[in-house]
Ligand code: ADP
């Protein structure tokens with residue numbers, strides 16, 4: 001669609017100024033607003049923090065009737081509605097937290113035309129009673145937020161979202177928009193199908209977040225590495241630290257507190273009151289560090305989060321992008337910092353392999369994990385790899401990621417890779433990295449001797465390198481899919497390994513460098 005001219009946009013701009021106090025739309029916002037305000041449908045792909053809310057809020061106010069926002073984030077509806085009411089917008093929400101009286105009140109307001117915006121959980125919206133009601137009330141538009149929830153290919157499938165396919169049937173004349181921050185081709189196709197948006201214009205914004213500095217390092221002593229990072233670059237800043245398990249969330253939070261960092265734990269196993277308290281503190285205080293599982297952060301709009309740290313690998317690139325995207329929404333320099341190690345790679349690979357999801361889903365998930373690991377192991381510009389995953393042809397160097405700031409050494413490690421693979425094969429494809437390293441380094445440990453592995457030709461072939469290098473080689477082989485992680489962390493050579501052993505492919509690996517190298521000086525500090 002063409003850029004709307006000034007006259008068409010004037011009422012929208014006027015509203016933007018009057019209600020929100022903003023002077024201009026950002027990027028494609030103007031096109032989206034004028035499309036939907038004019039009665040058209042729209043598919044919106046915009047990164048977190050890109051400004052999706054205004055894309056449906058403004059047209060809802062411009063059009064007669066109430067704008068219906070479908071959202072899975074019950075916990076956040078109240079906040080959003082409170083904020084809107086503070087701006088003088090007549091907003092309400094419908095979800096399972098409301099009392100029966102509360103529901104009746106909202107329904108009455110809806111029917112008498114006293115609402116501009118109504119947020120609803122999908123299962124609420126799809127109640128027959130609610131749909132009947134909406135047929136009697138003028139509806140300005142339907143906006144389906146977090147639209148990737150319709151797809152089981154997404155990372156956040158919600159079956160009730162699929163029921164939204166009734167909207168195009170029952171309300172063919174009401175504009176529909178789908179909004180999401182993450183959608184690969186398959187997810188996007190599902191969204192278009194369920195909401196019947198095949199003919200609608202698609203508005204895709206760049207996913208680049210230039211103010212975020214991406215850094216990935218090797219896990220050595222994670223807590224200490226984290227502390228050093230915070231002290232050196234983000235003392236007194238607000239940040240989020242992601243861990244995989246509840247236990248490590250609590251341990252890490254406690255440890256940071258003991259080191260004098262203002263930190264609080266957050267995970268789904270905590271009592272609701274404690275969770276709300278942590279969330280409120282994070283939003284209202286200046287320099288709090290939240291240590292959390294991925295349960296934390298969906299929809300949290302704190303503009304000045306200065307860093308997001310991962311002590312464990314996220315599940316996918318989508319997850320990584322979304323979690324790191326919570327940093328620097330205000331546009332100021334921020335850091336996405338992650339450490340990972342061999343055991344993480346082995347763990348996630350194993351978890352995936354042993355899950356009882358359908359084969360097809362497992363394959364897709366393995367693909368997503370591969371993409372993430374490729375990102376972790378890359379010697380190229382991280383931003384380039386990250387954006388390529390989301391279908392954007394970005395040409396590095398970006399100058400604001402660890403590989404651009406400190407280009408890693410790459411070495412031809414084909415011979416070392418062959419040695420490591422043959423150590424795995426000759427020991428029967430069932431030993432873990434520690435044992436394989438012992439064999440490569442020629443250490444006649446009790447286990448090595450009892451297995452007779454000290455008599456193998458591979459025994460001691462790797463003494464030219466130290467233990468850290470070998471663990472690095474093994475990690476990269478697992479990450480890149482030449483070794484598979486099985487039960488008891490045993491590593492086995494995959495079909496892909498053959499080409500490498502035969503010398504048909506060569507392997508260039510990052511020479512292992514120890515984290516954390518502060519990647520250059522941070523702007524503004
Ligand atoms: P998303 O839902 O895409 O993650 P939001 O709608 O929450 O993003 O917007 C992110 C931030 O950007 C909010 O603080 C919002 O007020 C601000 N913002 C969005 N659009 C504009 C604009 N046109 N001018 C100024 N600030 C904006």
Ligand code: ZN
Pocket residue numbers: 380381382383384396397398399400401402403404
């Ligand atoms: Zn870069």
